[in-house]
Amino acid sequence: MLIFDCKTKKEANKILKEISYNEGYVNMEKILIDYGKNIYLFNPSQKTDKKLSDDLPNILGHSFFEENKIAINESIPIEDIQYALAHEFGHFILHKEKFIKNFNLYNPLTRYPLGKKDISIFDKEADCFAANLLLPDKDMKLFRYTFKTYGYHKCSYGNKYFRVPEELFRYKLLN
Numbered sequence: 001m002l003i004f005d006c007k008t009k010k011e012a013n014k015i016l017k018e019i020s021y022n023e024g025y026v027n028m029e030k031i032l033i034d035y036g037k038n039i040y041l042f043n044p045s046q047k048t049d050k051k052l053s054d055d056l057p058n059i060l061g062h063s064f065f066e067e068n069k070i071a072i073n074e075s076i077p078i079e080d081i082q083y084a085l086a087h088e089f090g091h092f093i094l095h096k097e098k099f100i101k102n103f104n105l106y107n108p109l110t111r112y113p114l115g116k117k118d119i120s121i122f123d124k125e126a127d128c129f130a131a132n133l134l135l136p137d138k139d140m141k142l143f144r145y146t147f148k149t150y151g152y153h154k155c156s157y158g159n160k161y162f163r164v165p166e167e168l169f170r171y172k173l174l175n
């Protein structure tokens, strides 16, 4: 999957425009509040919400579409929270109606290598959306140039600049 010519880029760019994105870190928590979504944290060792999956420790995020709610695993690092929120927000933007009609199409977000082939088309699109939202092309230009000219070691701090998982940064850089 090539992120940069993915159809979800249009949707991600629309949101960046709406929030008047300037540069660097894209604050997912603020975006979700602005778009009327409620975020709550769950403790993976305690199942407090009956609707959450039984496989809690492996779940990064889980959406409830009718309730406009996203549950996030509180034990994961901030970079993963950003990714999980952006991925789930992608489902709200791209797939909400489909998932409300048929909730079986939806899978809670678990940890898997990005670009994995056997995930659903919905998850592929949500990953693509997340990468395009959290790593805007405008700001990636300089990192791409540095990468091509000097190699990855000179731009490996990029994930900290954008506050995203290293894997997501590398994925977008290489695609």
Ligand SMILES: [Zn+2]
Pocket: 087, 088, 091, 107, 108, 109, 122, 123, 126
């Ligand atoms: Zn997903």
